[in-house]
Amino acid sequence: MSFNNDTEDIADTDNSSIFQSVSNLEALDLGLIDGDQLRQENGIEEKSTGENTISEPEDIAVYISLRSIRDDLKIKLLNESLDKIISDVNFTVTVKSSNKTMDYTDSDKDGIIYIPYVEAGDYTVFLSDITSDNKNYHADKSQTITVSDSIEYAKVDIKDEIKDESQINVAEEDTKVQDADQTTDISVSTDKDSSQAESAPATELQEDDLSEDAEDLLAQIEAETAASENSKSDYKGAEGGTITAPAPATAPAIASDPQYIAAHSGSKGIDVSKHNGTIDWNAVKNDGVDFAIIRSGYRGSSSGALVIDPLYYTNMAGAQSAGISTGVYFFTQAVNEAEAVEEASMVLELLNGYSLQMPVYLDVEKSNGRGDAISVEERNAVCRAFLSTIKNAGYTTGIYSNKLWFENRISTASFLDNQIWLAQYVDIPTYGATRYDMWQYTSKGHVAGISGNVDMNVLK
Numbered sequence: 001m002s003f004n005n006d007t008e009d010i011a012d013t014d015n016s017s018i019f020q021s022v023s024n025l026e027a028l029d030l031g032l033i034d035g036d037q038l039r040q041e042n043g044i045e046e047k048s049t050g051e052n053t054i055s056e057p058e059d060i061a062v063y064i065s066l067r068s069i070r071d072d073l074k075i076k077l078l079n080e081s082l083d084k085i086i087s088d089v090n091f092t093v094t095v096k097s098s099n100k101t102m103d104y105t106d107s108d109k110d111g112i113i114y115i116p117y118v119e120a121g122d123y124t125v126f127l128s129d130i131t132s133d134n135k136n137y138h139a140d141k142s143q144t145i146t147v148s149d150s151i152e153y154a155k156v157d158i159k160d161e162i163k164d165e166s167q168i169n170v171a172e173e174d175t176k177v178q179d180a181d182q183t184t185d186i187s188v189s190t191d192k193d194s195s196q197a198e199s200a201p202a203t204e205l206q207e208d209d210l211s212e213d214a215e216d217l218l219a220q221i222e223a224e225t226a227a228s229e230n231s232k233s234d235y236k237g238a239e240g241g242t243i244t245a246p247a248p249a250t251a252p253a254i255a256s257d258p259q260y261i262a263a264h265s266g267s268k269g270i271d272v273s274k275h276n277g278t279i280d281w282n283a284v285k286n287d288g289v290d291f292a293i294i295r296s297g298y299r300g301s302s303s304g305a306l307v308i309d310p311l312y313y314t315n316m317a318g319a320q321s322a323g324i325s326t327g328v329y330f331f332t333q334a335v336n337e338a339e340a341v342e343e344a345s346m347v348l349e350l351l352n353g354y355s356l357q358m359p360v361y362l363d364v365e366k367s368n369g370r371g372d373a374i375s376v377e378e379r380n381a382v383c384r385a386f387l388s389t390i391k392n393a394g395y396t397t398g399i400y401s402n403k404l405w406f407e408n409r410i411s412t413a414s415f416l417d418n419q420i421w422l423a424q425y426v427d428i429p430t431y432g433a434t435r436y437d438m439w440q441y442t443s444k445g446h447v448a449g450i451s452g453n454v455d456m457n458v459l460k
Contacts, residue, residue, distance in 0.1 A: 058135045062086065064093070064125050064143040068118070069338040070151035075113040075125055076160065077106070085111035085160050089137060094126040112161070116338075120149040151337055153388035158345040162297070163305050173300030173307060176331055177366040179402050181425040183442045186255045254427055263428050264441065267291060267459040271329065271440065274311045276450055281318035283449030291325040291358055291459065296350045298331035299343055301369020306346050316354055327358025329400060330386075333371035335378070337385040344389035351395075359398040359419050360390045365405060380411050387418055398438075403431045421457075436460075 061080040066073065075093055077086050091106040093113060098121060104113050123146075127139035165174075254260055269291035272279065284292070294315045297308040309315075319326045330347050334340040347360060362383060366372055374382070387397045398419030399410070406412045406422065412434045422429065422436040429439055438459045445456030 055134065057131060060086070060135050060137045062127055062137050062139045064127055064139050065157075066123075066125060066143050066145040067156055068145055068147045069156065069341050071116070071118055071120070071147065071149055072338050073115040073118045073123060073145065073147055075104075075115070077111045077113075077127065078160070083160075086137070087111045089130065089132045091130060091137070092128045094128065096124045096126070097121055116336075118147050120147055122146050151341070151385070153341065153344075153385060153392050155345045155348045155389065155393060156341060158306065158342055159349050161306055161342075162346055162349070163307050165307060165310055168300060168303065168305050168307055172302040173305060174298060175301045175367045175369055176298075176363075177368060178443065179423060179425055181443045182427075183425050183444065184254050184427050185444070257428075259428050263439070264458055265460075269293065269325075269438075269457045269459060270445070270447060270450075271295070271455045271457060272311075272315055272450070274309050276311075276452070276454055278311075279315065279318060280449035281315075281322035281324065284319075284447055285322040285324050287448035289324060289447060291327070291457075292319045293327045293329050293358060293361060293457070294319065295363075296328045296330050296347050299333035299339070299371075301333045301367040301371060304333060304335075304339070304370060306342065308346075308350065312350065320354070325357035326354075327356055327360065327398075329361040329363045331363040331365070331367075332382060332386065333367060333369055334382045334386070335370055335374050337381050340382040340385035341389050344386045344393075347390065348393050356395065359396040361398040361400045361419070361421055362386045364399060364401045364410060365423075376409060376411060379409060380414065383410065383415060387415070400440075403429075406431065407433050 063078045063080040063083075065076040065078055067076070068074070073095070075095075077089075077091050077093075078084060079086050088109050089106070089111070090109055091111075091113070093104050093106075095102050095104060095115070097119075104115060106113050122144060124142050124144045126142045127137075129136065129138045131137070267290040268288060270284070270289055271293040273295035292315075294312065295309045296312050297306065299306055316326065316328075328347065328351070330343055332340065332343055334343055343362075351360075364371075364379065364383060371379075383399060387399065390397050396419070398421050399412075399415055400421040400423065401410060402423040406420075412420065416434060419438065420434060420436045421438045421440065422431050423440040424431055425440075425442055429436075429441070438457055440455055440457045442456050444453045447454055447456075
């Protein structure tokens with residue numbers, strides 16, 4: 001009996017423990033007691049799950065977006081729910097045509113795969129499933145596109161490819177080369193200081209360009225220097241056409257020259273970008289500025305990225321609010337027609353919501369980058385594609401460059417159905433290859449509301 005009593009006692013103890021545990025578990029479920037305390041009271045050790053607990057991969061649906069302008073194929077891989085390009089994933093796609101199948105990898109992981117030199121025909125693109133950073137990427141369906149060997153100068157969807165400067169290396173991408181400014185500062189009483197200021201930039205420009213464009217550049221420097229000196233020679237006491245020791249002269253004298261007056265007659269305006277900083281546009285308007293040409297963006301001279309000017313929206317809103325006539329310009333680094341259509345499409349995208357009173361200009365100049373290397377024929381094709389795309393959207397167009405490039409790098413005479421915007425920083429322009437409609441005559445202008453120098457223009 002003793003044995004049975006002991007057994008019953010043990011059973012009672014066990015049952016009590018079980019009931020107590022159940023009661024405690026119910027209390028834990030109700031949040032009435034602490035879980036750590038419960039484990040300690042019941043002699044249960046906490047199991048460590050570790051810091052690198054692997055959760056279930058997130059499922060990401062990918063939409064395959066296809067675009068072709070001419071003889072090319074651009075594949076963009078978008079997060080279907082966010083409608084944004086997916087970056088940092090090494091995607092692989094399979095492109096199938098009627099006679100071949102090829103695989104392509106997004107090696108730079110920017111979510112875009114570009115295939116040039118594609119034969120005309122129908123192409124279907126499939127995405128290979130991939131897991132990256134605990135995310136499963138898959139496309140529910142393939143996409144098909146027809147590639148044409150003819151080009152349509154029309155806007156394409158580019159908005160998801162426009163970058164801001166936080167996404168690029170600005171020092172490598174925004175590299176337009178500034179021309180030497182050889183103009184006279186007519187606000188001073190003598191030309192001694194301005195002559196000293198003229199000499200340094202000219203030397204700097206020679207050093208920048210000598211290795212690449214030696215012959216053309218030397219010709220430009222010599223011609224523009226001679227033009228500048230000749231325009232002032234009548235006021236320096238020169239005899240026999242030779243200036244050996246120019247006598248000091250007053251800067252306002254050049255401003256009274258009839259040729260100088262004729263060249264500078266017309267509406268006065270400025271062109272601006274991020275480099276001009278924050279602008280007081282009401283002060284600009286009150287200082288007599290009639291128009292402003294605002295940089296909308298540029299293509300990177302290294303990577304070819306499409307980049308918006310950081311102050312584009314601010315400048316557009318400010319200028320238009322102040323009642324200043326506005327136009328825009330874009331600095332090209334396109335190397336073919338397809339890229340030029342992309343650039344034009346970016347400008348058209350950025351113009352949504354704005355009305356222009358001035359043209360859309362294509363800025364074609366030296367950058368020490370990708371756009372410098374193409375031939376004159378290729379550059380003509382780039383200019384024509386950009387300008388035609390903008391025109392077809394209903395805007396007036398123009399082309400901007402300097403004297404050297406208008407004379408040697410572009411077939412300017414074939415673009416006279418556009419406004420010609422000449423940059424030549426001399427007192428009286430010497431460009432004569434074609435007509436010009438607007439002249440950017442100095443980069444050293446001063447206007448109320450803008451700190452530092454600003455480009456000045458006269459519209460004939």
